[in-house]
Amino acid sequence: MRRILVRRGLQSLLVALGVGLLAFLITRLLPGDAAATWAGPRASAEELARVRLQLGLDRPLPEQAFRYITDLVSGNWGISIHTRQPVLSDVSGRFMTSLELVTIALLIAALIGIPLGVLAARWKGRPPDWFAGLTSSVLASVPIFWLGLLLQLLIATELKWLPVAGRWDRTLNEVAVAATRTHMVLVDALFAGNGALFVSGLSHLVMPALVIAAYPIGLFARLTRAGLLETMGEEHVRMARATGYTERAIIWRFALRPSMGPVLSALALVFGFALGNTFLVENLFNFQGLGSYAVDSIAALDAPAIAGTTIFVALAYLAANLVVDLARPVMDPRLRDAGR
Amino acid sequence: MTGGSRQGARGRGAPNLYDPARKRTWSTVPRRPKEEEIVVDHRQPPGPPWIRTAALFVVAALAFAACGGSTPTTAPATSSPPASGAPQPSSPAATPAPVDTTFTYANHTQIVTDLDPATSYSNEVCAMHDIYETLTRYDAVTNKVMPALARAWTSSADGTTWTFTLRSGVTFHTGRAMDAAAAKAAIERTKTLGQGAGYIWGAVKTIEAKDPQTLVFTLEYPAPLDLIASANYAAYVYDTDAAGPGAGEDALVAWFKTGKDAGTGPYTIASWKAGEEFELTLDQYADYWGGWDGVHYTKVVYRVVPEVTTAAQLLQSGDVSYVDRLTPQLVGSLKDNPDLQVVETPSFQNVVALLNTKSGPLADPNVRKAVAKSFDTIGIASALGGSVAPATGVIPRGLIGYSDSLTGAGLDLEGAAALLAKSGFGPGGKPLTISVTIVSGDTDLSLITTSLKSNLAKLNITLDVQPLQWQAQWDRAKSADVAKRQDVFLMYWWPDYADPFSWFFSLFHSEETPNFNLAYYSSTTLDAEIDGIQALTATNRDQAAAEYVKMEQQLIDEAVVVVPYVQNYQRVLQASVGGFVDNPAYATVVFAYDLTPGP
Numbered sequence: 001m002r003r004i005l006v007r008r009g010l011q012s013l014l015v016a017l018g019v020g021l022l023a024f025l026i027t028r029l030l031p032g033d034a035a036a037t038w039a040g041p042r043a044s045a046e047e048l049a050r051v052r053l054q055l056g057l058d059r060p061l062p063e064q065a066f067r068y069i070t071d072l073v074s075g076n077w078g079i080s081i082h083t084r085q086p087v088l089s090d091v092s093g094r095f096m097t098s099l100e101l102v103t104i105a106l107l108i109a110a111l112i113g114i115p116l117g118v119l120a121a122r123w124k125g126r127p128p129d130w131f132a133g134l135t136s137s138v139l140a141s142v143p144i145f146w147l148g149l150l151l152q153l154l155i156a157t158e159l160k161w162l163p164v165a166g167r168w169d170r171t172l173n174e175v176a177v178a179a180t181r182t183h184m185v186l187v188d189a190l191f192a193g194n195g196a197l198f199v200s201g202l203s204h205l206v207m208p209a210l211v212i213a214a215y216p217i218g219l220f221a222r223l224t225r226a227g228l229l230e231t232m233g234e235e236h237v238r239m240a241r242a243t244g245y246t247e248r249a250i251i252w253r254f255a256l257r258p259s260m261g262p263v264l265s266a267l268a269l270v271f272g273f274a275l276g277n278t279f280l281v282e283n284l285f286n287f288q289g290l291g292s293y294a295v296d297s298i299a300a301l302d303a304p305a306i307a308g309t310t311i312f313v314a315l316a317y318l319a320a321n322l323v324v325d326l327a328r329p330v331m332d333p334r335l336r337d338a339g340r
Numbered sequence: 341m342t343g344g345s346r347q348g349a350r351g352r353g354a355p356n357l358y359d360p361a362r363k364r365t366w367s368t369v370p371r372r373p374k375e376e377e378i379v380v381d382h383r384q385p386p387g388p389p390w391i392r393t394a395a396l397f398v399v400a401a402l403a404f405a406a407c408g409g410s411t412p413t414t415a416p417a418t419s420s421p422p423a424s425g426a427p428q429p430s431s432p433a434a435t436p437a438p439v440d441t442t443f444t445y446a447n448h449t450q451i452v453t454d455l456d457p458a459t460s461y462s463n464e465v466c467a468m469h470d471i472y473e474t475l476t477r478y479d480a481v482t483n484k485v486m487p488a489l490a491r492a493w494t495s496s497a498d499g500t501t502w503t504f505t506l507r508s509g510v511t512f513h514t515g516r517a518m519d520a521a522a523a524k525a526a527i528e529r530t531k532t533l534g535q536g537a538g539y540i541w542g543a544v545k546t547i548e549a550k551d552p553q554t555l556v557f558t559l560e561y562p563a564p565l566d567l568i569a570s571a572n573y574a575a576y577v578y579d580t581d582a583a584g585p586g587a588g589e590d591a592l593v594a595w596f597k598t599g600k601d602a603g604t605g606p607y608t609i610a611s612w613k614a615g616e617e618f619e620l621t622l623d624q625y626a627d628y629w630g631g632w633d634g635v636h637y638t639k640v641v642y643r644v645v646p647e648v649t650t651a652a653q654l655l656q657s658g659d660v661s662y663v664d665r666l667t668p669q670l671v672g673s674l675k676d677n678p679d680l681q682v683v684e685t686p687s688f689q690n691v692v693a694l695l696n697t698k699s700g701p702l703a704d705p706n707v708r709k710a711v712a713k714s715f716d717t718i719g720i721a722s723a724l725g726g727s728v729a730p731a732t733g734v735i736p737r738g739l740i741g742y743s744d745s746l747t748g749a750g751l752d753l754e755g756a757a758a759l760l761a762k763s764g765f766g767p768g769g770k771p772l773t774i775s776v777t778i779v780s781g782d783t784d785l786s787l788i789t790t791s792l793k794s795n796l797a798k799l800n801i802t803l804d805v806q807p808l809q810w811q812a813q814w815d816r817a818k819s820a821d822v823a824k825r826q827d828v829f830l831m832y833w834w835p836d837y838a839d840p841f842s843w844f845f846s847l848f849h850s851e852e853t854p855n856f857n858l859a860y861y862s863s864t865t866l867d868a869e870i871d872g873i874q875a876l877t878a879t880n881r882d883q884a885a886a887e888y889v890k891m892e893q894q895l896i897d898e899a900v901v902v903v904p905y906v907q908n909y910q911r912v913l914q915a916s917v918g919g920f921v922d923n924p925a926y927a928t929v930v931f932a933y934d935l936t937p938g939p
Contacts, residue, residue, distance in 0.1 A: 084453060085614055094615065149649060157653050164653045166617055170444065170641065173618045177611060283647045286654075288617050292646065296450060301809055 008325055012318040017069070019314040023307035024068045028061070072311065078304035082296060087308035090293060095312055096183035097167070098282065098289035102274045105209040106267070109216030114263065116217065117224025118251055124229065132221055140218030144277055148211045148284045155207060162207050165286035168200045176201075208285040212277050216270045220263055227259030234258075264328050268321040275313055439939055443637040443917070443932045446645040446660040451619045452612060454536075456596040457576040457603070458529050461536030465572060466664070466928040467620055467642055471513075472576035472603035475504055475523070475555075475569040478838040478925040480685075480738055485566045485838075489518065489577055489604065490555070499562030499878030504555045504569070510629045512579040513601055513608040520549035525580040529589075537573035537836045543874070562875035564839060571837035572926050578602045606630060606933035607640055618643050622932075630933065640932045655680060655912055662913040662920075664928055668725040671910045683911045685922035686729055688736050689834040691788065692847065693776075693902040696829075698860035699822040701774055705899065706763045710756035711774065711828070712899035714795040717750060720788055721905045728784070731903035733892040735840040738924060740881055741888025748896045749903075756799055766799050773802040776828040777816065780807035785830050788904050817858045829858040832907075838925040839877065840888055844870045848895060861900045866891060 035052040052058050056067060071077070077087040113136070120132035156164040163169070167185055168176045176185065179192035185201035231237060232255050240254045241247075278291030286292075290309060297305035445466065453462040457472050475490040490504040510518040524547045531541040543563035548556040557565055569575055581587070582602035583595035596602075599612035607622035620642040624632065643660060645651040652670045654660045656677065666674075675682050693715065695708050702708040721730040733746045760766030776792070778785040786807070793803040806826070808816065817829050835842045846855075849870050850862040869891050876884040895901050909922050918936035923929065 082453070083450065083614055090615060152650070152653055157656060160657075164657050164659065165645070165647075165650045166643075166654075166659070170442075170618065170643070170659060173621070173641070174611070177613055177616065177618070180613075284650055286617055286645050286647065286650055288615055288644070293615070295646070 004325060004329075008322050012322060015318055016311075016315060019311055020069050020072050021065065023310045024065050026310060027068075027303035027307045028064075077308045077311075080297070080305040080308075081302040082300035082305065087304050090305065091290065091308045091312045093183045094288065094290040094293040095316065097185075097287060098275060098278045098291060099316075100184040100186060101205060101209055101278060101282070101287060101289060102212065102271065104205050105212035105274055106216060106270065108209055109213040109220055109270070112213070113217040113220025114224045114256075116221035118228060118256065120221065120225040121228035121232065122247065122251060124225075129225075132225065136218035136221040138218075139214045140222075142214060144211050144214060145280050145284065147214055148208070148281055151207050151211060152284070163204050165204075165284070167204050167287060168197060169204075172197050172200050204285075208281050208287060211281050211285075212274050215277075216274065219266060219270060223262045223266055224256075224259065227262050228255055231255045231259040261328060264324055268317070268324040271320040272313070272317040275316065439635065439937050440916075441635075441637050441937050442639040442641060443662070443930070443935065443937070444641045444643055444660045445930060446643050446651045446654060446663045447928075448644075448646055448648065448651070448665050450615070450644055451642045452614065455599060455601065455609075455612070456593060457526070457578045457601075458533045458538065458574065459535040460576075461573050463928070464620075465926075466930070467622065467640070468576065469572075469605070469926055469929040470607045470622055470640055470932050471601045471605045471609065472578055473605050474571065474575040475506075475577065476566050478567065478570040478923070480838070480923045480925050481921065483738055485570055488570070489523070490569070493566055495565070495878065497879070499564075499875055500559045502557040502559070502565040504557070506553045506555060507629060508553055510604050511627055512582070512604055513625055514579045514582050516579050516581065517552075518577060518579075518604050519552040520555040521552070522579060522581075523555055523577045524549045526576070526578045529580050530574050530576075537571060540568050540571050540574055540836060543568075562878040564874065564877040564881075567837055567839050567877070570925070572929075573836055575837070577604065604629070606636075610639075616644075628933075635936055637932045637935055637937050652912075655914070658914065661917055662911065662930060664911065666910060666912055668727040668910065671726065671912060674912050679915050680912055681915045681917070681920075683909075683913070683920060683922055684726055685909045685911075685924060686737055687834070687907045687909050687927065688739060688838070688924045689832055689927065690731055690734075690736055690906040691785065691904050692734070692831060692833050692843075693788070693904060694829040694831075694847065694859035695899055695901065696825060696827045696860060697862075697898075697900060699825060700827045701772055702827045704763050706759045707765060707772070709899040710759040710766070710799065711792075711796070711801075712749075712896075712902050713752040713756040713759070714792060714799065714801075715751065715788075715902045715904055716791050716795060717902075717904050719751070720791050723787055723791070724784060724905065726908060727910055728905040728907055731906045733889075734843050734895065734901060734903055735888060735892065736906045736924075739835070739838060739840045740877060741840050741885045741892070743889045743892065746889070746893055746896055748893075751795070753795060753798060760799055760801075765801070769800060771800050771802065773804055774827040775804040775806055776830060777806045777808055777813045777826040778830045779810050779813060782807075788830060818854045825860075831858075834927065841870075841874060841877070844873065844888075844891060848891075848900065859900045861895075861898075863894070863898075866894060 035048050035055060035057055056064060059067070075088055077091070079085065080087050080090055083090055116132045116135060120129040120136075123129050152164055155161050175192070175194060175197055176188070179188040179194060179197060181188050181191055186198060186205070189195075189198035189201055228251065232250075234255075237250060237255050240250050245253075275290070278287070278289055279294055280291070281287070282289045282291035283295055290312070293305070294309045296302075297309060447463065447466060449463050451467060452464045454460045455464060457468065460468055473489050475488060476485045476493070477488040478484075479486045489506055489510060491507050493502060493504045495502045506518070506520055506523065512518055512522070516522065527541060527544070528547060530538050531544060543559045543561055543565070544557055545560045546558045548558070550556055559565065579602035580592065582600070583591040587595075599609055601609045606625055606628045608625045610621045610623040612620050618641055622640040622642075624636070624638040626632070645654060645660070645663070648666050648670055651660065651663045652666055652674060655663055655674065656679070658679070671682055674680050695711060696702045697708065702711060717730050721728050732744045733742075733749070735741045735743070757766045760772075761769060764770050765772050774796075776789055778789060786805075789803065789805045793805065796803045813829075813831075817825055819825055833843060833847065844866075847857055848859070848861050848863075848866060849857065850864075850867050851857045854860060869887060873884060873887055873891075876887055909924065909927075911920070911922055913920060916938035918938050919934055920930070921934075923931070
């Protein structure tokens with residue numbers, strides 16, 4: 001386990017360094033003069049020169065790259081051009097908001113997708129399998145922006161079951177702002193012991209989380225079905241079957257857990273995919289998370305913010321991969337044994 | 341019973357399939373099940389089990405729906421549609437709905453970039469005019485400058501001395517009195533810093549506080565200071581001692597950065613949370629000089645809603661009072677909603693197509709004039725529906741110098757072909773390619789280029805449309821290498837105060853190094869006229885208007901600029917909001933104090 005940890009840690013470090021350099025290139029390859037963007041359209045030549053000096057744009061490129069990487073390591077990620085706030089504090093706060101959304105989405109995906117896959121495997125070739133196949137195909141292929149709009153119109157505007165957008169009810173704004181500690185509304189509400197904020201936060205999270213969960217539901221269902229069908233032919237399952245266990249008991253007690261390898265492997269990929277999806281979903285549902293921050297940064301050609309977002313997403317993705325790599329042997333001891 | 345049998349099956353010494361020493365039981369070889377666990381044919385389950393499972397799914401979905409139904413929505417206390425489909429009481433005997441005195445402004449971008457009233461020059465302007473006040477305010481309905489912090493003013497005959505009489509009894513939100521000395525200190529700081537729109541005070545030589553209520557400006561050259569003092573940016577009067585008397589400039593800058601304000605307006609900042617959805621909240625300022633008699637909004641909330649479809653739905657659900665910008669299609673779909681009102685007002689913002697007069701094919705006046713005659717301004721405006729109106733010249737309606745009698749503009753492909761023939765181009769002549777740059781992602785500008793491309797194709801001209809990010813578009817236009825510059829530059833322009841001067845000075849006055857004169861036009865005659873126009877505006881507005889018309893005609897005759905259209909503001913707000921008048925001089929500002937909240 002330690003070997004895996006060290007190996008993966010070193011790999012992650014190399015990838016992080018590469019992403020850092022890539023992010024630096026982004027800041028220098030973006031069209032336009034960063035100093036002019038910073039100083040505004042009517043800045044004088046003197047002001048432009050001052051800003052250029054302040055941003056270190058007068059130094060040679062390799063020196064700028066070295067300074068950029070060392071600044072990143074020391075926590076100085078620059079100042080966002082469009083918010084005028086430190087990028088690291090912007091990005092980390094926004095990331096927590098997105099993380100909450102993505103976590104709820106993946107929970108929903110697991111709670112719906114895995115049982116759907118089990119259903120399909122359990123009754124392979126029969127109506128439940130057809131239903132699961134159709135559902136997962138539709139969910140995996142539907143454009144999320146369209147799905148979001150549809151849910152907003154149907155569930156929020158027509159049926160009024162859930163709020164249209166936002167993170168909490170506007171009447172709770174002052175409470176929510178005062179409670180902000182982790183930028184995760186549910187956690188903040190729990191810390192503050194505010195039930196109304198928790199319920200409001202949850203009701204605002206459900207719809208965007210469902211939209212983000214659409215593709216993972218389909219993917220989890222298909223992977224679970226495939227994995228389960230494979231495991232069902234394995235020796236220990238055949239033995240369980242021979243002893244007369246019900247099919248339900250065989251699936252839930254003996255077959256499902258070792259079938260989860262592909263789902264776990266996909267989880268890191270899906271996490272990255274879901275983070276990417278927040279770019280659209282957060283805009284639509286008015287979530288002030290990393291996705292909407294990235295969209296604003298791109299629109300404003302805010303190089304430090306774009307680079308910061310890129311690095312943060314990459315680091316989060318690496319962390320998710322690491323967690324999954326470590327979790328797989330826990331779920332499947334055969335891998336743990338193989339690692340020795 | 342089943343649970344009990346499962347317990348029994350776990351970890352009772354059953355052998356492990358992979359590692360006998362391991363205590364975990366996931367893969368233990370199962371013991372023989374009890375009788376009740378055995379089914380007759382487990383590989384071919386009969387129909388009912390999956391139907392039962394499906395039924396479970398349906399029940400779970402219904403339970404979710406039921407839970408969702410009980411979840412409180414964000415509907416406000418008033419003016420919202422009924423929740424959960426419950427019928428709204430409509431009988432006259434029903435209790436009147438309480439009045440919601442919170443005005444929620446949905447803005448499509450982040451609100452605050454800079455809260456320092458001297459340097460603020462961005463989106464926060466929508467809130468700044470509710471926090472700060474200016475000496476005068478431009479009334480776009482009467483097209484006159486109206487009193488604000490100054491209740492009266494006079495100017496000398498030559499327009500170089502302006503005397504403003506200030507209101508008495510006005511206090512800053514910091515508690516200090518607003519008098520001539522305070523106003524002088526604020527305007528001097530804004531002018532000295534010279535950032536953002538601070539240049540508007542460029543004509544001011546000295547400011548004197550003659551007495552607490554009298555402020556005298558002496559100008560370097562004649563300028564319409566009453567108009568300048570009503571500017572959208574950089575004209576605010578604020579307390580320069582907000583950070584403490586003698587605290588210094590750095591302390592004041594830092595003080596503003598913490599989200600505090602030092603204005604005299606009806607509202608003061610209650611909270612500012614950068615990056616949050618409810619970014620800025622203003623509370624009423626109890627000691628506002630205008631008083632709080634009658635019904636007013638007591639709180640103004642600025643909510644960031646980037647997606648227009650979401651903003652439209654928030655309007656319908658009653659979660660926001662006002663949306664600054666929607667697509668014409670969405671506005672059209674909301675027009676019949678009895679809970680909402682749509683207000684359409686011509687703006688002071690137009691699109692200008694600047695034709696390259698210095699290099700490339702358009703340096704030839706015949707080609708340039710032919711291209712100018714290929715803009716189908718009527719067709720473009722028609723295609724864009726209610727969001728734009730055809731322009732008659734550079735100056736939008738409502739500003740000095742507006743004229744609907746300018747000649748020579750408009751679609752004339754026959755005339756264009758005749759002009760091109762003189763230079764050997766056009767149908768049957770040499771083919772020609774010209775480039776146009778626009779801001780990428782702007783569908784309205786794309787429509788202009790599509791229309792132009794289609795018309796130019798008939799004239800044997802290929803239009804190379806190049807969508808770019810603004811900064812890249814602008815940098816390319818300013819390139820020292822003239823070969824890199826575009827032939828046509830499309831962009832939006834609007835004034836910083838209600839005066840057409842900025843179009844002429846910024847876009848058409850000669851520049852040694854191009855900045856915004858991206859037609860690269862240079863005319864000593866026009867330069868002289870532009871240099872004298874502010875003095876004329878200060879002393880004789882009728883004559884100034886005639887001079888502007890003359891300058892516009894020159895620009896059209898020489899095909900320096902084409903103005904495809906003027907934008908219309910399409911605001912959608914709750915029907916319960918009373919007294920809303922869109923003032924194009926303050927493009928994104930809603931003067932919340934002037935509104936009346938209704939049930």
